[in-house]
Amino acid sequence: MPNSMTDLLKSPPARTPLAEQARLAIGRRNLVFVGLMGAGKSVIGRMVAQQLSLPFMDTDAEIERVSRMTISELFASYGEVEFRALETRVMERLLKGGPRVISTGGGAFINERTRAAIKRDGVSVWLRADLEVLWERVCRREHRPLLKTENPKQTLENLMNQRYPIYAEADLTVESRDVRKETVTAEVLAAIAAMAEGQEK
Numbered sequence: 001m002p003n004s005m006t007d008l009l010k011s012p013p014a015r016t017p018l019a020e021q022a023r024l025a026i027g028r029r030n031l032v033f034v035g036l037m038g039a040g041k042s043v044i045g046r047m048v049a050q051q052l053s054l055p056f057m058d059t060d061a062e063i064e065r066v067s068r069m070t071i072s073e074l075f076a077s078y079g080e081v082e083f084r085a086l087e088t089r090v091m092e093r094l095l096k097g098g099p100r101v102i103s104t105g106g107g108a109f110i111n112e113r114t115r116a117a118i119k120r121d122g123v124s125v126w127l128r129a130d131l132e133v134l135w136e137r138v139c140r141r142e143h144r145p146l147l148k149t150e151n152p153k154q155t156l157e158n159l160m161n162q163r164y165p166i167y168a169e170a171d172l173t174v175e176s177r178d179v180r181k182e183t184v185t186a187e188v189l190a191a192i193a194a195m196a197e198g199q200e201k
Ligand SMILES: Nc1ncnc2c1ncn2[C@@H]1O[C@H](COP(=O)(O)OP(=O)(O)O)[C@@H](O)[C@H]1O
Pocket: 035, 036, 037, 038, 039, 040, 041, 042, 043, 044, 103, 137, 176, 177, 178, 179, 180, 181, 184
């Protein structure tokens, strides 16, 4: 929200040359972040959107807005199957309104129908991270219902084993490691720009 008339008159911040290249590469498509809980989809997605001057949406936030419930409440009241059905509908709707940057919840790309929609209308980026990095980021947070188990670190490892072969189907992979978020953001832009160069050859 602009704070003053001066803000309203300001032009949007200029993109860096790397961001400009990445923006051209995306064209009318959406940029979609996939990967496990704690990979940084929500945080990095928002930063990349800012760099590209594209609107940002997070499917979990959108699901919470339309249902007027938290993700934990949805899992508790309706279960995972209903949550996935809602997630697919929200994802299909967001993909139609692009181009935008969309961060998904960790299970979205695992669902066949959601994955097919992302492949059709988006450039997907897998933010890949090691177990220790993910665990360090999620262990103190309480809002992820799938990790409310006896041994959440083991649950995370099991999910890695099940899901990593599927995340690997994403168009691009960027390592989300223990470095500054700005570094990961720049690496995402570089990966998109490099993808476009590869397509031109
Ligand atoms: N280099 C980094 N890249 C991404 N996230 C990072 C990084 N360093 C620390 N974090 C933290 O890790 C957490 C990632 O959470 P989030 O973006 O919600 O992940 P996801 O949406 O993939 O579950 C955030 O608290 C973020 O601040």
